[in-house]
Amino acid sequence: MQDAGLQQGYGFQTVGHIDAGAGAARRLGELLARFAGEAQGGAVLVVTDPGIRAGGLLEPALQSLRQAGFAPEVFDGVCADPPDHVVLQACELARRAGARAVVGFGGGSSMDVAKIAACVAHPEQSLELAQLYGVESLRVRRLPLLQVPTTAGTGSEVTRVAIVTTGATTKSGIVNSALLADAVVLDAELTLGLPPAVTAATGIDAMVHAIEAYTSAHRKNPMSDMLAREALRLLGANLLRAVQQGDDLAAREHMLRGAMLAGMAFDNAPVAAVHALAYPLGGLHHLPHGLSNSLVLPHVLRFNLPAATEHYAELAEVLLPRAGGGSEARAQALIEHLADLGARSGLPTRLRECGIAESGLELLAREAMGQQRLLRNNPRPVTEADALAVYRAAY
Ligand SMILES: NC(=O)c1ccc[n+]([C@@H]2O[C@H](COP(=O)([O-])OP(=O)(O)OC[C@H]3O[C@@H](n4cnc5c(N)ncnc54)[C@H](O)[C@@H]3O)[C@@H](O)[C@H]2O)c1
Ligand SMILES: [Fe+2]
Structure with a gap:
């Protein structure tokens, strides 16, 4: 295995503080007090979705914020693919409440909205959402930001990424260093x-993050490789357990850590x-983000195989340490294993099962x-005809 990034050098950046452990969300107030700077005791925007709020998950965290002297203002209007x-x-x-810090509490949808609100609602800059789209489009300031994932x-x-649905159907990305949180609670x-x-x-979304980071045509490096491998090991070993035995805390902890490591990668x-x-x-079809990934995953990997054989074979060693044969055979085994994992986890495996017309x-x-x-990071160039062939294979 050749070290990535050896010739060009590399940079690596991630969140500076993680508070992990069962029940850690009940310490949210103390943690925010450490990172809030001048916002001590001020209004805090808490961004979540209605399902999470109704399920009662949020209440202990809100209590903790109040106990630490903050005044939480809850925005629970987030929906999937916001x-x-x-x-x-x-x-x-956030502006109306005079929020001086922001907490994202939920899945990717809530955390992405929280990131953007922390920038746009900063009182000392005039910033429109539209200015943020693209990669590092401008330097921005943001309010103190804590993230609490619930998926x-x-x-x-x-x-440093947030994904927004713009217009009727397009998913647009914001990549900006300001979106990196001050601290994360992993509970x-x-x-x-x-x-x-x-x-x-x-x-499966998290597993795809690890796999695509490991084969990324840009900025793959020894740190991201190490994180991707460990993420894939944790996620691969615990996914079915977490699906079938949802109350298994150890499996859930491994999944949560694996997803975070894949995010860092x-x-x-x-x-x-x-x-x-x-x-x-x-x-276009409002399928959940992870399901969308799972449906095309084996077909994209088969397409990529000629350009990514060695990398897939290395990942097979993580997920399938007993797989034998040469690189090609191990890479194939990885792809079949992932296709099988999607099916065994109970997800639909074909676009036709998801209400999508062939036309x-x-x-x-x-x-x-x-x-x-995203396409520029793929190990093999993808044309529109290639994409169509992948969708046909997934149909
Ligand atoms: N910023 C990034 O780096 C990044 C990366 C990948 C995807 N995304 C974006 O993230 C979004 C998807 O996020 P997601 O997959 O986490 O889903 P999500 O945030 O849309 O949540 C999915 C559903 O799960 C429910 N839910 C969440 N936590 C729960 C819990 N603990 N118990 C019960 N129900 C719970 C929610 O109420 C919701 O109905 C998409 O918009 C996607 O584009 C962002
Ligand atoms: Fe994703």
Whole structure:
């Protein structure tokens, strides 16, 4: 195995503080007090979604904030694949409440909205959401930001990425250093009630982050490789257990840590064609992000195989240490194992099972071509015809 990034050198950045452990969310107030700077005792915007709030998960964290002297203001209007108008509502509430810090509490959707609100609602800068799209589009300031993931999936708690649905169907990315949180709370107790289908989809999303970071054509480096391998080991060994035995705290802890490590990896060695082809399934057909990834995963990996054999074979050693044969055979074994994992976790495996008409595949391929930010990281160039062939194979 050759060390990545040896010739070009590399940079690596991640979140500076993690508070991990069962029940850690009950210490949220103390933690915020450490990072809030001048915001001590001020209003705090807490960004979440209605399901999480109704489930009662949030209450102990809110209590902890109040005990530490903060005044939490809850925005629970987040929905899956948050559209820009929802992001703007959260920003507006933050401004109106005079929020001086922001907490994201939920899955990737809530954490992404929290990141953006922490920038847009900073009182000492005039910033429009539209100015943020793209990669490091400008230098911005943000309010103190804490992230509390309740899914083991996106790794958004440790990334500089936020994804917004713009217009009717397009998923647009913001990559900005300001989106990196001050601190993260990893509390696996919050994930014990995650339904099996969400556990499966979000867990496979995290595995894809690890795989795509490991094969990224840009910025792959020894740190991201190490994190991706450990993430894949944890996620691969615990996904089915977490799906089938949701109250297994150890499995949930491993999943949550694996998802975070995969987030650290892909934040520094960005994801590629699996995500590029998954996004149109979310945008046009509203499939959950993890399911979209899972549906195209084995087909994109088969397409990539000629350009990524060695890397896939290395990852096979992590997931399938007993797999024999040469690189090609081990890489194939990895792909079949991942296809099988999707099926065994109970997720649909075909686009046709998800209410998608065959006549819609061409539009999906056209939309996927809009994700050049991601496609450029793929180990093998992807044309529109290639994307269409992948969707056909997944149909
Ligand atoms: N910022 C990034 O780095 C990054 C990376 C990948 C994906 N994303 C984005 O993240 C979003 C997807 O996030 P997600 O997959 O975490 O899903 P999500 O945040 O949309 O949540 C999915 C569902 O799970 C429910 N849920 C969440 N936690 C729960 C819990 N503990 N118990 C019971 N129900 C719970 C929510 O209420 C919701 O209905 C997409 O918008 C995607 O584009 C962002
Ligand atoms: Fe993802």
